[in-house]
Structure formats: C-alpha cells, structure tokens
Amino acid sequence: MSQESFQQQQQQLSQPSDDQRRLAQLISHLFPSNATCHSDPNNSLSLHSCSGSSNPYPYGSIQPSTNDPKNCLSCYAISSNQMIQHTLERYESETHRNIRNRIYELVRKNPKLFERRFGLTKDEERYLSHDRLEFIIQQLKPFEMEHFKTDPKRIFTVLETLSMIDFGSCGRCMIHFGLFGASILFFGTEKHQPFLQRIVKDLSRDFFGMFCMSELNHASNVQAIETRAIYDHSTKTFQIVTPSDSAVKVWSGGAALLATWAIVFAQLIVNNENKGVHTFLVPIRSEKDHSVLPGIRIRDLGSKIGLNSLDNGRVWFDHVTIPKDYLLDRFGTITDEGTYKTSIPDAGLRFLSHVSALLIGRIMTASSSILALKLALEITLKHAIHRKQFGPTLDKEVPILSYLSYQRRFYPYLAFTYVMQFAVEDLKMRYEKPSKGAENKMMHTLADCLKAKCSETAFNGCQECRKGAGAQGFLSVNRIGEMRTIADASLTYEGDNTILYQTAARNLMKRGSTIPKLKKLTNLWDLQQLQQIFEFRDATIEQAYVKKTALLAKKTNNAFEASVRTQDLALKLCNSYVENHAIKVFMKEALESLSQENKNLGQVLERLALLLVFTWIQQDGFFLQHGLISSEQYGQLDDMINSICEELTPLVPMLIKSFNFPEDIVTNVPMGPKLVEMMAYDKIYD
Numbered sequence: 001m002s003q004e005s006f007q008q009q010q011q012q013l014s015q016p017s018d019d020q021r022r023l024a025q026l027i028s029h030l031f032p033s034n035a036t037c038h039s040d041p042n043n044s045l046s047l048h049s050c051s052g053s054s055n056p057y058p059y060g061s062i063q064p065s066t067n068d069p070k071n072c073l074s075c076y077a078i079s080s081n082q083m084i085q086h087t088l089e090r091y092e093s094e095t096h097r098n099i100r101n102r103i104y105e106l107v108r109k110n111p112k113l114f115e116r117r118f119g120l121t122k123d124e125e126r127y128l129s130h131d132r133l134e135f136i137i138q139q140l141k142p143f144e145m146e147h148f149k150t151d152p153k154r155i156f157t158v159l160e161t162l163s164m165i166d167f168g169s170c171g172r173c174m175i176h177f178g179l180f181g182a183s184i185l186f187f188g189t190e191k192h193q194p195f196l197q198r199i200v201k202d203l204s205r206d207f208f209g210m211f212c213m214s215e216l217n218h219a220s221n222v223q224a225i226e227t228r229a230i231y232d233h234s235t236k237t238f239q240i241v242t243p244s245d246s247a248v249k250v251w252s253g254g255a256a257l258l259a260t261w262a263i264v265f266a267q268l269i270v271n272n273e274n275k276g277v278h279t280f281l282v283p284i285r286s287e288k289d290h291s292v293l294p295g296i297r298i299r300d301l302g303s304k305i306g307l308n309s310l311d312n313g314r315v316w317f318d319h320v321t322i323p324k325d326y327l328l329d330r331f332g333t334i335t336d337e338g339t340y341k342t343s344i345p346d347a348g349l350r351f352l353s354h355v356s357a358l359l360i361g362r363i364m365t366a367s368s369s370i371l372a373l374k375l376a377l378e379i380t381l382k383h384a385i386h387r388k389q390f391g392p393t394l395d396k397e398v399p400i401l402s403y404l405s406y407q408r409r410f411y412p413y414l415a416f417t418y419v420m421q422f423a424v425e426d427l428k429m430r431y432e433k434p435s436k437g438a439e440n441k442m443m444h445t446l447a448d449c450l451k452a453k454c455s456e457t458a459f460n461g462c463q464e465c466r467k468g469a470g471a472q473g474f475l476s477v478n479r480i481g482e483m484r485t486i487a488d489a490s491l492t493y494e495g496d497n498t499i500l501y502q503t504a505a506r507n508l509m510k511r512g513s514t515i516p517k518l519k520k521l522t523n524l525w526d527l528q529q530l531q532q533i534f535e536f537r538d539a540t541i542e543q544a545y546v547k548k549t550a551l552l553a554k555k556t557n558n559a560f561e562a563s564v565r566t567q568d569l570a571l572k573l574c575n576s577y578v579e580n581h582a583i584k585v586f587m588k589e590a591l592e593s594l595s596q597e598n599k600n601l602g603q604v605l606e607r608l609a610l611l612l613v614f615t616w617i618q619q620d621g622f623f624l625q626h627g628l629i630s631s632e633q634y635g636q637l638d639d640m641i642n643s644i645c646e647e648l649t650p651l652v653p654m655l656i657k658s659f660n661f662p663e664d665i666v667t668n669v670p671m672g673p674k675l676v677e678m679m680a681y682d683k684i685y686d
C-alpha cells in the first residue's frame, strides 16, 4: 500500500468515532446474515469506515469488484454456514460428519450421564469419564482399530468431538485406543491379531489398556529408560524388572484405578546383551476381580492441578513374568533358537520406529489445543458482546467487545484458530497418505512443530480468555478453566514442547534451504509479499543455525556442547518454520482455492490472516533487524491492526458461530446472553 493511500485510509478511520457509533454499529451487526452497508453519510450513528475499499487485493479471484459500493468487510452478508462449509466441512466426509452428529445426539438423549458435574471425588470423576467413553463406544462403535491405518480421520473425529464434551473421556480414549491399542496395531505382528480384536469390543471397567513409557528419571529421554525385559530361553518368557525406584513408571494414565493391561517400554536383554528399547504387552490387574497381579505394585500419582478424571499412577515391576509372545515384535523378534533378529539393524532407527505411533497423539494434541482455544474464545467473546461496562454517560454503557484494547487482546487468537485450522487439517491429510524416508521425517517434524505452536498459543489464549471474561471466567461452570487445563497439559504430554522443537530443528537444519533474493516489501496488505519475508526469515535462521553449530562443534570438538549452545537458534528456527508453513498452507487452501462465488469469505479469511501475520511481525524483532520491513512500515502496523479489528468486530458473532459447537450441549454456560437469567437460579449447577 502506498504511503498516500495509507494516509487516506487513516483519515477515513479518524472520522468522528464516538462510542454511540460503535455501539450502534455493533448491535446492527450482531446477526451478520442481516448485515448490510451502513455507510450512510446522513446518519452519523450508522457510519463506519469502509477501509477495505482502498486496499489493493493481491488475490484476483476474491478481489471485490471496484464498482461494488459495499466494498468493505462488514457490508457482506456472510452466514456462519458458508464459513463452516469452507473452513471445516470441506475437510470432512459425510461419514465423519455423521459420526460427530451421532455422538452429539447420544449425549443429548442421555443428559443424566453427560451433564457437567462438579465437586465429585477423585474416583467418582474417574469412573464417570470412563463410563461416558464406554457408553459412546459400545453404543455407536464409531471405529475399529484398523481405521487407525485406513481412515484415521474417523479416529480424529471421535477424539475431537469427545474433547469438547468431556476431556477426561477423550484422554481415556486416546490412552486406550491411540496409545495402547495403536502400539499393538503398529508394533505387533500376526500373533497379536486376536488380542487386537478385543480393543474396541471389550472396552469396559475390566478391560482397559494403559501406556507405560515415562519413568521417574527418564521421560523426555526415553532411550535412556532403565526398565528391563530379560529373556529366558529355557522358559520362553521375559522378566519385566524395575531395577530401582528412579525407574518406576510414572504418569501412566489408567494405572491408579482402572487399567488391566499395559504397553510397557523396556530395554530388551537377550543373552546378556541390551538390544535397546522395545514394547511389551503386560497384564496388570485381574480382569475378573480387578486385583493387582503378583509382582506389580501400583500407587496413585496424587491430586493434579487439572485433569483429575485421569487416574495417572506409578507402577513398579518386580520380576513380572510374561510369555515370549507378549513382545510386540514388528521391529525385532526372538527366534525359535533364542537369538535376537531385527529388520532394522540401526538401534537408533529401531527406537524411532517404536515411538512413531505417537504421531497420531501429537496431531490430536495440536487439534484439541485449537478446539480448546476456540471454545474459550466463543464463550468469552459471546460474553463480551453482551457485557456492558462504562460508556459516554452512565446510562449508555457499551459492550466490552467495542473497546479497542479488548479487540487487540482477542482477535489475534481468533485469527490464529482460523489460520492454524488449515495447517492442522493439511497435516491430517499428509498423515493419511503413506510416506517414507525424508517425507515421513518431515511429517514428524511438522507434527512436532504444530503441536508445540498450537498448545503454547492455546494456553496463552485461554488464559487471556479467563481474564477477558472477568470474574465469571474463574467459575468452573463457564468452562474456560477447563479449556486452559487442556492446553496446559498439552504443553507437556505427547512430548514436552521445547524438546519437540529441538528434535524438529535437527531435521529442519538438513533441508539445505537457500535464502531467497529479497524483494522490497511495497505493500503491507499483500499477503504474498509478507509470506516472502517469512520465507526469508526461515531460511536465514536455518543457515545461521547450521553455520554456528558447525563452527562450535569444530571449536569445542564436542557435538553435544555445540547443540546446547545453539538451542536459542533451534527454537527460533522451528517457530519461523511453523509460522511460514501455516501462512503458505492458508494461502493455498483458504485463499487461492476459493472460487469467485466465495469472494466474501475470502476477504474475511484474508483479513484474519493479515491480522495474525502483523501480530507475528510485531512479536519478532528479526524483521526490523534484517530490514525486511522498514521502520516506517513497522510504525504503521498498529494502525493497520486497529483498522482490521474495527472491520472484524461486526463479524465476531458469525466468526464464533462458525466454530460449529452445539449450543445446547457444549457452549451452554451462564455467561453472555444467559448471564443474568442463569445466575439468578438458586443453584447454578448441581
């Protein structure tokens, strides 16, 4: 955008803008399907800026006609249905939609089981989340284990839907099917097929599987775990041994109360030789009377700061005997002669194969983080539309959503959910296609980075929502705390975010990117030009990281030392990569692919992307430091963000409705429009 047109736009923006005008504008747009152009110069109450009209749009197909007098975002009559169709539904088939709707329907028909309950004891909470999961799986049979390979989106659909109903049930679903069952599916062989058939069919309080990978002293560094599985050829059995208290299995979800079976990660010892980490199927409790089996000691992990519906525990194994066939032997097996045989001679690669099943969990964590942020935003922003505080006079208070500072706090998170949704859906599609070698590694890297970026931003965003809902945000019944907890735990499980970034950086540095020739940034409204500077940042940091690591390794003759002293660059590289990737996917999937008839949606989506990109530029001094943006342009960003905030405000009801959460069972909280009515009840909840 030229300096001149930007100034013109600023003049438009600085037209008389009193609170009355904002209020009238906001109210007139609460139902966006009725939105019309209110740029009537004779009516000061309905004036609003058509800042969009002076923007040069780079996307030909969605460029509004210059003859269109309604050339501004809030002039468009965009329904939430249209938005849902282009942001959510295009990624799901009729089958997946039906599964989601059938789960919602089951919840509706069984209000007693699914009503939100508070103040339960630890065990009551645990049984409740289990019973809900069991009921849904047994009633609907929404997937089979084979679907993890043939139709993983089915699994994502179930997990995502559950996550918004009861995250405890979702967590249990992830543990029993996504970790326990998927380990048998991916690491097991033909002989494990009969057991695999039980995973869905037999799920009950007496048949539940857990995943014992983390140990007290080694959780991030799984390769260094101490638990041993010692093979005895004379009996054709393994002895599972916890050699010291520091090797106790910790955090295993399901251990404290319900689990009857476990996948145990242990060092495989054959003929006194360590063959590295392998996985074993171990019975934990009797399926008949639930007693803990001989040689196993289990203790509760205690009260947590959230997610207490998951019964995480500690497990010790004192020479627990299991048959030879309980080794999940896809990557390494014991022959009839009692020797070790593997198709992957490299121990490091063999280990990586064993943790590859975690990928689905990481993708799911990225997705559930975005969902948690969406739900927190919907509840908060709906409240903010109705909540009035202060105004030009005592009797003319205005909605808190009309305050600029409020919009600046939340709209970037709103934009994040829209942009990142496309990146996560794109990742799911990559996951569906079989991939090998470098392509497969890159998918893992992308999943690591998206999981870290989404959970980190969701946690910060949910915390902002907690504050943005005022004191109401502190009530359990309003669900914002619940969403913040989901995001909080997501920072650590399925891999600590910092560790994931560092692992991803080691792969990203091998891309051998060349730094693109820098073209001058002439138009800040041009997403294509902006993407170029993100591309430049990604490649520049990669090269700096490669160079510094090599230099330090040479100087210190110590590769570990070099990797430690370049960790700052590793983290920056992953952040640059994932932001650049998300913008690229969004431009391709959300903007370019929208046809002429969807130009209104394209406009809104583009504005959301610009808001996020401006926010990211403001967060990182790199762009200024490297002259990718001039100080003059940088100085314009705040006003540009403000103008987008103003444009988006009338669309907020549509944008949050487009998240598509059913109001009766997911977002029914005593806030926003229901605040006074529901808070007047004698009891808010029972």
Ligand SMILES: Cc1cc2nc3c(=O)[nH]c(=O)nc-3n(C[C@H](O)[C@H](O)[C@H](O)COP(=O)(O)OP(=O)(O)OC[C@H]3O[C@@H](n4cnc5c(N)ncnc54)[C@H](O)[C@@H]3O)c2cc1C
Residues within 6 Å of the ligand: 175, 211, 212, 213, 214, 215, 218, 219, 220, 221, 250, 251, 252, 253, 307, 312, 489, 492, 493, 494, 495, 496, 497, 498, 499
């Ligand atoms: C709610 C919940 C449920 C869980 N469920 C399960 C389960 O069912 N089964 C299971 O096996 N595990 C489970 N876990 C455990 C989880 O996988 C581990 O907590 C996770 O891998 C992190 O390990 P840690 O807690 O030992 O952290 P640590 O590895 O001790 O990390 C602590 C801090 O040190 C930092 N750090 C560590 N190493 C480095 C380094 N090299 N460079 C820079 N910084 C570093 C990390 O970033 C982190 O901030 C669960 C955890 C939670 C919170």
